Amino acid sequence: MRPLSSENLWRIIGISAVLSTLxxxxxxxxxxxxxxYPKGEVFEGRANVPALPxxxxxxxxxxxxxxxxxxxxxxxxxxASGEGYxxxxxxxxxxxxxxxSVRLNNNLxxxxxxxxxxxxxxxxxxxxxxxxxxxxxxVFTIGGNDLFQIASGTSPVKAAGELNLNKLKAELPKDLKxxxxxxxxxxxxxxxxxxxxxxxxxxFYDIPEYRGGSLQIQQWNERAYALLHQYPNMTMVPTFxxxxxxxxxxxxxxxxxxxxxxxxxIAARIVQSLE
Amino acid sequence: MNxxxxxxxxxxxxxxxxxxFFVIVLVLLTLIPIFTxxxxxxxxxxxxxxxxxxxxLVQQISEYQNTLSSDRIPDEWKRSRQxxxxxxxxxxxxxxxxxxxxxxTFTRIFLSNAVTxxxxxxxxxxxxxxxxxxxxxxxxxxxxxRPVRRWKILFSKLVxxxxxxxxxxxxxxxxxxxxxxxxxxxxxxxMPVFTGFFINGSSVESGLVHAIPQWLxxxxxxxxxxxxxxxxxxxxxxxxxxxxxxxxSIVTMMAAVISGTILSSMxxxxxxxxxxxxxxxxxxxxxxxxxPPITGMSLGFSLVILACWGIISLVVSFSVFTxxxxxx
Numbered sequence: 001m002r003p004l005s006s007e008n009l010w011r012i013i014g015i016s017a018v019l020s021t022l023x024x025x026x027x028x029x030x031x032x033x034x035x036x037y038p039k040g041e042v043f044e045g046r047a048n049v050p051a052l053p054x055x056x057x058x059x060x061x062x063x064x065x066x067x068x069x070x071x072x073x074x075x076x077x078x079x080a081s082g083e084g085y086x087x088x089x090x091x092x093x094x095x096x097x098x099x100x101s102v103r104l105n106n107n108l109x110x111x112x113x114x115x116x117x118x119x120x121x122x123x124x125x126x127x128x129x130x131x132x133x134x135x136x137x138x139v140f141t142i143g144g145n146d147l148f149q150i151a152s153g154t155s156p157v158k159a160a161g162e163l164n165l166n167k168l169k170a171e172l173p174k175d176l177k178x179x180x181x182x183x184x185x186x187x188x189x190x191x192x193x194x195x196x197x198x199x200x201x202x203x204f205y206d207i208p209e210y211r212g213g214s215l216q217i218q219q220w221n222e223r224a225y226a227l228l229h230q231y232p233n234m235t236m237v238p239t240f241x242x243x244x245x246x247x248x249x250x251x252x253x254x255x256x257x258x259x260x261x262x263x264x265x266i267a268a269r270i271v272q273s274l275e
Numbered sequence: 276m277n278x279x280x281x282x283x284x285x286x287x288x289x290x291x292x293x294x295x296f297f298v299i300v301l302v303l304l305t306l307i308p309i310f311t312x313x314x315x316x317x318x319x320x321x322x323x324x325x326x327x328x329x330x331x332l333v334q335q336i337s338e339y340q341n342t343l344s345s346d347r348i349p350d351e352w353k354r355s356r357q358x359x360x361x362x363x364x365x366x367x368x369x370x371x372x373x374x375x376x377x378x379x380t381f382t383r384i385f386l387s388n389a390v391t392x393x394x395x396x397x398x399x400x401x402x403x404x405x406x407x408x409x410x411x412x413x414x415x416x417x418x419x420x421r422p423v424r425r426w427k428i429l430f431s432k433l434v435x436x437x438x439x440x441x442x443x444x445x446x447x448x449x450x451x452x453x454x455x456x457x458x459x460x461x462x463x464x465x466m467p468v469f470t471g472f473f474i475n476g477s478s479v480e481s482g483l484v485h486a487i488p489q490w491l492x493x494x495x496x497x498x499x500x501x502x503x504x505x506x507x508x509x510x511x512x513x514x515x516x517x518x519x520x521x522x523x524s525i526v527t528m529m530a531a532v533i534s535g536t537i538l539s540s541m542x543x544x545x546x547x548x549x550x551x552x553x554x555x556x557x558x559x560x561x562x563x564x565x566x567p568p569i570t571g572m573s574l575g576f577s578l579v580i581l582a583c584w585g586i587i588s589l590v591v592s593f594s595v596f597t598x599x600x601x602x603x
Contacts, residue, residue: 010284013291017438020445027498034495035561035574038471040483043369050327065326075341106330108337111344127333127367134326 052192053136057275063101064093067108067135069118069128073198074109074141078257085198085258088267089139096271106131114145115178122185132189139270141198142182143220146175168216176223187231195234196270197224201243203256214240237269278423282431290401290435299397299443303450310385311455318376318459328372336363354477355566361479362472362564371467371486378456379463379489383496385451387559390500391539394444395507395532395556401439402511403528404521405432406596411521415601425597433512433589440508444501448493468492472564479564492562499558506552506581507532513588516596532556539568546571552584 004012058064068074068086076084086107093102108131110117121128132138147168186195199221204210217240228234242250242265243258250262258266290296325331339360343353366373374380406429409415418428452461467486472479487495511528518524535553538545548554549569555577560567567573 006288009291010288013287013442014284014438017287017442020441021437021501023494024441024444024498024501027494027496028502029498030491031495031499031562032574032578034470034487038473038483039485040471040481041485043371043467043469043484043486103326105326106334106337108333110337110340125333125364126370127329127336127364130327130329131333134330 050130050134052133052190058093058100058136058194059097059275061100061136063103064097064137065103065105065135066090066093066137066139067105067131068139069121069132070109070141071113071145072109072111072257073144074107074139075111076109076263077111078252078254079260079263080252081260083260083263085263085267085270086139088264089270092267092271093137093274105135109141112145113142115142115175115182116146118142119178119181119185122182122189129189132186132193135190135193137274138186138190138193138195139198140186140195143175143179143224144200146178147171147200147217147220168213172216172220172223176220176227179224180227183227183231183234187234191233193233194274195228195231196273197228197234197236198266198270199224199236199238199240201240203243203247203251205244206247214244235273237266237273239266239269242266279427279431282423282427283434286431286435287438290405290439295401296439296442298400300446300450302397303447304454307385307451307454311381311458314376314381314455315458328375329367329370332363332367332373336360336367339363357477358472358474358479358564358566361481362469365469365472365479365481365484369469369486371469373468375463375466377460377463377466378452379461379493380466381455381459382448382451383468383489383493385455386448386493386496386500387563389447390503390559391536391553391556392532394447394500394504395553396529397443397447398440398504398507399511399525399528399532401443402436402508403515403525405436405512406515407518407521407524408515410519410601419601426593429516429593429596433509436508436512437505440504441501444497444504448497464488464490470562470564474564474566495562496559499562502578503556503558503581506585507556509585509588509592510552513592516592516599545569549576550580552581555580 053061053065066086066089072078074084074086076082076086084107086104086109090102090104108128122132183195186193200217202210202214202217205214221236221238221240225236228236242262250258250265252259252262321328321331325334339356342348343356343360348356363373374384404411406415409418419425466489468489469484469486470492471483471485472481473483474480507528510531511524514524514527515521518527532553535551535556538548538551539554539557546569549572554568555572557568558574558577558581561574561577567577
């Protein structure tokens with residue numbers, strides 16, 4: 001190829017550079033106009049509602065999608081491996097149903113989540129509804145933060161010192177009402193799904209002054225079960241017994257959340273309850 | 276004017292013959308495939324873990340919320356995370372994927388990440404030896420003994436530089452699109468992108484948010500990048516006039532640009548840092564609605580600051596260049 005003459009080279013560079021400059025100046029003009037005199041306008045997104053998966057037995061379906069919501073227990077706080085009970089449930093379900101594809105759809109748990117915030121999320125958050133509608137198994141935990149009233153930031157060990165059993169008693173009815181709302185919303189979002197609620201336990205069972213708290217916790221569990229009982233697709237797995245005698249084996253070093261083995265026990269129970 | 280055009284032509288061809296622009300294209304041709312591959316891997320992992328982009332987005336929001344509850348996170352981070360959560364939520368609520376894996380989205384994200392460091396670097400490759408190089412090689416005497424006013428010589432250098440800065444921005448965007456599109460797909464031009472997020476403290480007001488097609492967003496972004504690249508170019512020209520050696524002028528400008536990026540990540544409490552030019556280079560952030568490095572900064576503010584720096588460096592370059600003695 002014959003090299004371009006200087007004249008032609010200059011013409012090519014010059015024209016393309018001038019055109020580029022004009023283009024960029026136009027872009028800059030648009031940007032300034034758009035930023036300094038913004039006009040808000042409503043953007044109508046397409047509503048995207050996924051089809052509900054068919055209900056019925058897990059063993060008969062083609063795939064299992066699990067969505068987990070709730071507080072730090074669902075997040076898996078305290079598990080050094082980061083699996084929590086949710087990922088262990090997925091692994092166990094894969095063993096139980098080797099012919100179906102088992103998949104964790106979303107784990108949307110947030111540390112420190114309380115029932116009123118969850119209620120709000122289920123009410124307004126489209127992402128939550130989306131992820132819940134795709135699922136045929138929903139696992140969730142809620143209520144622990146409401147009952148123990150642990151201010152975010154205080155370590156649970158310190159919180160034990162602030163724990164007030166009378167306050168716990170006073171909180172109970174209010175928190176149960178919130179749980180009822182949460183269940184109602186869950187049912188409205190996805191009526192076909194199998195819902196498993198993980199019951200509460202008393203992490204301070206081994207501290208003599210707070211052993212009595214177990215009775216309140218048990219009351220919560222009982223009333224929560226009564227609420228779940230209204231919906232045939234919902235159930236509850238108990239966990240309180242794991243953390244009484246074997247508390248040293250199953251609780252993590254923060255003395256509040258389970259450790260890996262503790263979560264493994266919870267996961268085993270959840271999988272037993274699913275069919 | 277009749278003397279000016281041949282001068283500009285001469286300077287433009289000089290930069291071309293020095294192969295500076297080839298270096299830039301070569302750098303782009305090496306780096307873009309690497310980033311594209313990285314993006315491809317991310318996309319593949321996400322596809323494996325998430326059924327739908329909405330699942331991925333809702334998971335991301337939930338993870339941001341989890342970091343918000345931690346006490347070890349500095350407040351400044353929390354603030355930017357809170358803002359990010361609200362913006363992602365806006366995208367989710369309106370069913371628009373903010374990170375759709377396609378060539379145009381990749382180009383948009385690549386350009387906005389390149390504006391503070393990568394583009395200044397490319398500009399320095401063009402501008403740093405514009406005057407000091409002539410001095411190092413001694414050709415400046417030849418240039419100045421011609422019967423042309425000195426300001427015309429510097430002006431022609433400036434015009435040539437501006438032309439190449441424009442070419443650099445456009446060629447980067449085009450190469451980015453062509454290369455990433457081969458792996459990620461060439462679509463995404465019409466996808467809506469939201470702009471107009473108004474940040475107030477740690478909350479986002481979405482009253483003025485509106486959707487614009489991605490091609491227009493890309494054009495606006497490129498225009499803003501051009502303005503910050505031009506500011507760097509003007510400053511580099513000034514340094515090139517003031518500092519006699521090319522190495523010295525590159526190091527000076529590099530230090531200024533890099534210190535700006537460091538400052539913007541840590542100087543949120545030092546308010547007067549917002550008058551430094553390099554803190555204001557990230558103009559594209561205003562478009563995306565990301566929080567500015569220092570509170571109180573806005574697009575208008577940054578543009579004024581950049582313009583001031585640009586004008587000052589022009590005045591200094593011209594007054595020094597037209598008066599200084601050329602010694603060896």
